[in-house]
Amino acid sequence: MKVVIVEDELAASENLTYLLKKLNPTIEVLTVLDSVRSSVAYFSAPNEAELVFMDIHLADGLSFEIFDKVPINKPVVFTTAYDQYALKAFKVNSIDYLLKPVDEEELAKALKQFEVQSQTETSPNMQMEGLLDLIKANSKSYKTTYLVSQRDQLIPIKSSNFAYLYIYSGIVKAVTKDNKSYTLDKKLEDIEKELDPSCFFRANRQFIVHKDAIANIKYYFNGKLLLNVLPASKEKIVVSKAKSKELKTWLNS
Known part of the structure; x- marks a missing residue:
């Protein structure tokens, strides 16, 4: 599996790379992109990415801006410290979102979900229903x-x-x-x-x-x-x- 990581924090990208390799040694991280600008440039050209891990907050803006400038026809797993971005994340090609710091067990679930989706054909509506169910399952209420x-x-x-x-x-x-x-x-x-x-x-x-x-x-x-x-x-x-x-x-x- 060939992966691209969009993340502007070095420690976070290194940790994600480590966990991916730990879970699946055959995973190849093609590149780590640290900004909206560099991501737009990368995805504007042909590439071999099969799965993208994307932080929502980047140094020069929100990663959602990337989708406004270039089509990314790859499944995306968003990583964020703020789950209020989840709904917006799932309006693009997201298959999952992970709250930071990334948990190994949750990462494993996201990889499994990617494998299942890559082997089955689902309509956009069916996929969105599944994503909304996932959001509900991952939603968290805080103590008031x-x-x-x-x-x-x-x-x-x-x-x-x-x-x-x-x-x-x-x-x-x-x-x-x-x-x-x-x-x-x-x-x-x-x-x-x-x-x-x-x-x-x-x-x-x-x-x-x-x-x-x-x-x-x-x-x-x-x-x-x-x-x-x-x-x-x-x-x-x-x-x-x-x-x-x-x-x-x-x-x-």
Whole structure:
């Protein structure tokens, strides 16, 4: 199987290549394209690609723009950190979409689906019905309310009201937009999975921040970024150089 990867993050493309080779050593990665521009140039010419893995967010725009400029008559597996793009992804030649970071088991399912589709002839309508079923199966609902203890009572707090959450002395604290602090009896890693990633970002090992709480971003040492939030945090919220691009993409989405 000959594969083309469209991905502008080197670590992500290397990881995907590794997983593909692990699952099927006969897979040949023909090339890795890192932009809309380079992808349009590549697919404008004859090529041997049989399957395309395509990140939705690229350095110079969204990968959907590629389809507006050049026809890609190959099945596409989209990769994205934001599943709200799923419906749009399936309006093109998509056979699947994978949420980042790419899971080996989900990747294996996508490859299996490609093999099945390549051996059967299905009408566009039948294929779209199958894709919509897949979207429903992969859809995820996020936690909207947390019950927190406050003296002798339980108080429901909407997750949308969280400005940021952080770890203090091993305890998870949630600060709301009206500057009230609550203790959550959960690990920050578990809470991260429950919150909508389009609204919340894991800035570092200590902090999760809501998009609306970010007042501004300052350049810090060695390519790092410093988040200033409202209400103000007593601790500095530093985003590593490795995650700074991801943060900017998330804020621009």
